[in-house]
Amino acid sequence: MSEPQSPWQVVEEWLPGNDEPERPQMNLSTVSITGEPDARTVLLSEWDSQGFYFHTDALSRKAAAIVANPAVALTFLWPGFTKQLVVQGRAEVAPAPEIAAAYQARSPFLQQLAWQNTFEFAQLPDDERRDRWATFTEAHTDGASEPIFSQPETWIGFLVRPTRMTFWSSGSDAPSRRVEYRATSGGWTVAYLPG
Numbered sequence: 694m695s696e697p698q699s700p701w702q703v704v705e706e707w708l709p710g711n712d713e714p715e716r717p718q719m720n721l722s723t724v725s726i727t728g729e730p731d732a733r734t735v736l737l738s739e740w741d742s743q744g745f746y747f748h749t750d751a752l753s754r755k756a757a758a759i760v761a762n763p764a765v766a767l768t769f770l771w772p773g774f775t776k777q778l779v780v781q782g783r784a785e786v787a788p789a790p791e792i793a794a795a796y797q798a799r800s801p802f803l804q805q806l807a808w809q810n811t812f813e814f815a816q817l818p819d820d821e822r823r824d825r826w827a828t829f830t831e832a833h834t835d836g837a838s839e840p841i842f843s844q845p846e847t848w849i850g851f852l853v854r855p856t857r858m859t860f861w862s863s864g865s866d867a868p869s870r871r872v873e874y875r876a877t878s879g880g881w882t883v884a885y886l887p888g
């Protein structure tokens with residue numbers, strides 16, 4: 694068996710490029726400071742040799758959990774259950790230029806969502822939510838073909854630096870294959886696991 698020395702070579706092969714408009718979904722698991730687990734889906738904004746980046750609201754539950762306890766896990770699942778990547782690591786606030794670039798790369802809908810996805814907005818009836826959404830879009834369009842939004846103060850991004858990456862691929866004529874990379878001070882160790 695000759696696996697690549699670095700898990701990033703496998704990530705490059707498995708995940709779409711950062712410039713592909715369709716972003717992969719991943720499950721982000723967190724553990725609160727008192728030990729309660731939580732999980733939700735987020736979009737992978739981009740990755741590089743340092744780790745995986747996602748973006749969210751600084752006032753969200755996930756952001757509070759990470760600030761209290763940076764240990765997280767990410768799970769990517771491919772359609773048809775052909776592949777799974779599980780990442781264990783530690784999250785930290787991403788550099789400001791990365792956070793800004795990720796906001797610019799989001800669609801106008803997702804940019805507006807970052808402004809209006811508030812606790813107050815969530816309490817409103819549906820028709821008022823639609824009205825306020827349309828008014829906000831119009832106020833930011835100003836004759837242009839698409840609305841233009843500045844980055845809200847609560848927009849934040851996290852970098853998950855992996856300590857372990859486990860690549861699972863299904864097989865039809867043999868058991869599924871699991872290859873696990875663990876970070877060491879000098880690189881990565883590779884292990885083959887059942888399951």
Ligand SMILES: Cc1cc2nc3c(=O)[nH]c(=O)nc-3n(C[C@H](O)[C@H](O)[C@H](O)COP(=O)(O)O)c2cc1C
Binds near residue numbers: 718731734737747749
């Ligand atoms: C397909 C999909 C993609 C999502 N992408 C994001 C995302 O990139 N960032 C985000 O903050 N929430 C995203 N959400 C919403 C989260 O799953 C979650 O409901 C929200 O962020 C609140 O989570 P929290 O209360 O645990 O902080 C997405 C939901 C779905 C179903």
